[in-house]
Amino acid sequence: QQQVKQSPQSLIVQKGGISIINCAYENTAFDYFPWYQQFPGKGPALLIAIRPDVSEKKEGRFTISFNKSAKQFSLHIMDSQPGDSATYFCAASMAYGGATNKLIFGTGTLLAVQP
Amino acid sequence: EADIYQTPRYLVIGTGKKITLECSQTMGHDKMYWYQQDPGMELHLIHYSYGVNSTEKGDLSSESTVSRIRTEHFPLTLESARPSHTSQYLCASSDVRDYGYTFGSGTRLTVV
Numbered sequence: 001q002q003q004v005k006q007s008p009q010s011l012i013v014q015k016g017g018i019s020i021i022n023c024a025y026e027n028t029a030f031d032y033f034p035w036y037q038q039f040p041g042k043g044p045a046l047l048i049a050i051r052p053d054v055s056e057k058k059e060g061r062f063t064i065s066f067n068k069s070a071k072q073f074s075l076h077i078m079d080s081q082p083g084d085s086a087t088y089f090c091a092a093s094m095a096y097g098g099a100t101n102k103l104i105f106g107t108g109t110l111l112a113v114q115p
Numbered sequence: 116e117a118d119i120y121q122t123p124r125y126l127v128i129g130t131g132k133k134i135t136l137e138c139s140q141t142m143g144h145d146k147m148y149w150y151q152q153d154p155g156m157e158l159h160l161i162h163y164s165y166g167v168n169s170t171e172k173g174d175l176s177s178e179s180t181v182s183r184i185r186t187e188h189f190p191l192t193l194e195s196a197r198p199s200h201t202s203q204y205l206c207a208s209s210d211v212r213d214y215g216y217t218f219g220s221g222t223r224l225t226v227v
Contacts, residue, residue: 034215043205043218044158087156102148102163103216108156 002027004092006106013113019077021109023090026071030092034103035064035075038087047088048075080113087111118142121206121219128196128226136191136222138206147189148216150205151175158205164189196226 005024013019023033034049050057050064050073057064063076077084090106119140128134140147149162150173160173164183178200179193189208193200203223207216 036216036218041220043207043220044216045218046215049215089158102160105158108158110156 002104004090004104004106006090006109008109009107010110011112013077013080013111015080015082015113015115017080017113019075019080019084019111019113021075021088021090021111022072023074023092023106024070024072025092025104027092027094028071029094030104032093033064033066033073034091034093035062036089036091036105038089038108040086044087044089077111080111082113082115085111085113119206119208119217119219121204121222123222124220125223126225128224130195130197130226132196134193134196134224136204136206136224138189138191138219139187140189140208140217141187142208142210142217143186144208144210144217145186146209147183148207148209149173149179149181149189149191150207151177152203152205152221162191196224198226200224201226 035047036044037047038044048059048062050066052068061078066073088109091103093103122137145166147164150158151161159175161175161177162181164170170181179191181191203221205221206219209216
């Protein structure tokens with residue numbers, strides 16, 4: 001119940017296309033859903049995040065869509081660029097026992113945007 | 116701009132050696148974490164701390180140990196390195212009021 005399932009494992013998109021990465025969770029106590037972007041040789045960096053009271057959040061070319069009833073959320077990258085080529089992780093967390101929240105990460109998606 | 120620093124970035128060491136991977140953050144975050152990341156990408160939590168003198172083992176069993184004597188410092192130690200310890204080690208921190216994690220750039224460890 002603590003898992004976050006992420007798909008696909010890898011994705012190849014043409015420049016200008018839309019990249020879509022999906023995640024699903026079971027634990028309805030999760031209340032924070034971030035996406036992280038990791039370039040080779042670097043640590044993951046927070047890209048965008050959403051709370052369950054919102055169905056969509058957009059920041060530039062990046063959009064999170066959230067479906068609370070289906071317990072699914074997805075990352076859409078519009079007008080994908082070669083510079084977006086990276087590994088993307090979804091995650092989820094909940095606050096319990098006070099402030100002892102811990103992120104549960106998905107397994108990652110390797111995105112390659114071809115020029 | 117990195118507010119969490121890991122050293123060394125790369126380390127090649129012989130089997131049986133004792134090593135310490137350093138992690139320091141300047142943000143005053145109470146919570147710190149160590150992850151092991153294989154070439155297959157997945158992040159495995161091996162240790163975490165909610166504050167000074169607080170350390171817990173993570174989801175993936177690890178032969179490493181950690182300490183948290185100061186808020187800003189969370190070193191990871193391997194008493195006797197083995198080739199199976201070859202991996203990338205990532206340190207992260209978070210504020211008690213902020214769900215987001217800040218990651219360091221990692222230490223790539225190779226044990227020969």
